[in-house]
Amino acid sequence: xxxxxxxxxxxxxxxxxxxxxxxxxxxxxxxxxxxxxxxxxxxxxxxxxxxxxxxxxxxxxxxxxxxxxxxxxxxxxxxxxxxxxxxxxxxxxxxxxxxxxxxxxxxxxxxxxxxxxxxxxxxxxxxxxxxxxxxxxxxxxxxxxxxxxxxxxxxxxxxxxxxxxxxxxxxxxxxxxxxxxxxxxxxxxxxxxxxxxxxxxxxxxxxxxxxxxxxxxxxxxxxxxxxxxxxxxxxxxxxxxxxxxxxxxxxxxxxxxxxxxxxx
Numbered sequence: 001x002x003x004x005x006x007x008x009x010x011x012x013x014x015x016x017x018x019x020x021x022x023x024x025x026x027x028x029x030x031x032x033x034x035x036x037x038x039x040x041x042x043x044x045x046x047x048x049x050x051x052x053x054x055x056x057x058x059x060x061x062x063x064x065x066x067x068x069x070x071x072x073x074x075x076x077x078x079x080x081x082x083x084x085x086x087x088x089x090x091x092x093x094x095x096x097x098x099x100x101x102x103x104x105x106x107x108x109x110x111x112x113x114x115x116x117x118x119x120x121x122x123x124x125x126x127x128x129x130x131x132x133x134x135x136x137x138x139x140x141x142x143x144x145x146x147x148x149x150x151x152x153x154x155x156x157x158x159x160x161x162x163x164x165x166x167x168x169x170x171x172x173x174x175x176x177x178x179x180x181x182x183x184x185x186x187x188x189x190x191x192x193x194x195x196x197x198x199x200x201x202x203x204x205x206x207x208x209x210x211x212x213x214x215x216x217x218x219x220x221x222x223x224x225x226x227x228x229x230x231x232x233x234x235x236x237x238x239x240x241x242x243x244x245x246x247x248x249x250x251x252x253x254x255x256x257x258x259x260x261x262x263x264x
Contacts, residue, residue, distance in 0.1 A: 014092030018191030022215035115159035
């Protein structure tokens, strides 16, 4: 299914579902050849066939676990040689719920590898290629959680804060070369993020419907603001949460809500 053409290449990690899948579909509609990265190759192959048929683009499939540092090193070596690379959307990520010392430390470290280590590695591989081309973009999918804190999500919030800060600083480094960098920070999004054992007791209905976005809405907003905003927070209410969250108010309210639920 791999195709060598003169079309620009867009790499999307975590492309097997959710925001990654939505972004891959959007980029295919814009005429980009795709390099789809995720662990679930069966889903990537199905998505690649679908987008190739609908848009006539090439679709390369790469079954890589970004928590595996050796696999990431190999992937980065190939990215550094991709002359037609124009866009990197680093969307891969997951959540681990539970307090430090109670949550599985191996899972917390794997999450940190995906959110922190692989972010540094992939951007380090892509940046020289984009600098040489003098154009292109990197989107690091973070979260509004990067501005929040709370028991049960200490590592997740911290790694998302890193991704946001890293992307903003990287944007300053690459702007002189004509390369845009965006920290994409969605809020609650209707994906498979919460369909893991860690969130088995969590109820989506506990979050007001007005706070939810679809993956397609998030991808479209990111694309619209790419090159305009170093930080993109889709949704008016999410932007309000971030504005308030910066002074710690939202985090304090979250803790009070969590404590009241425990008492109940």
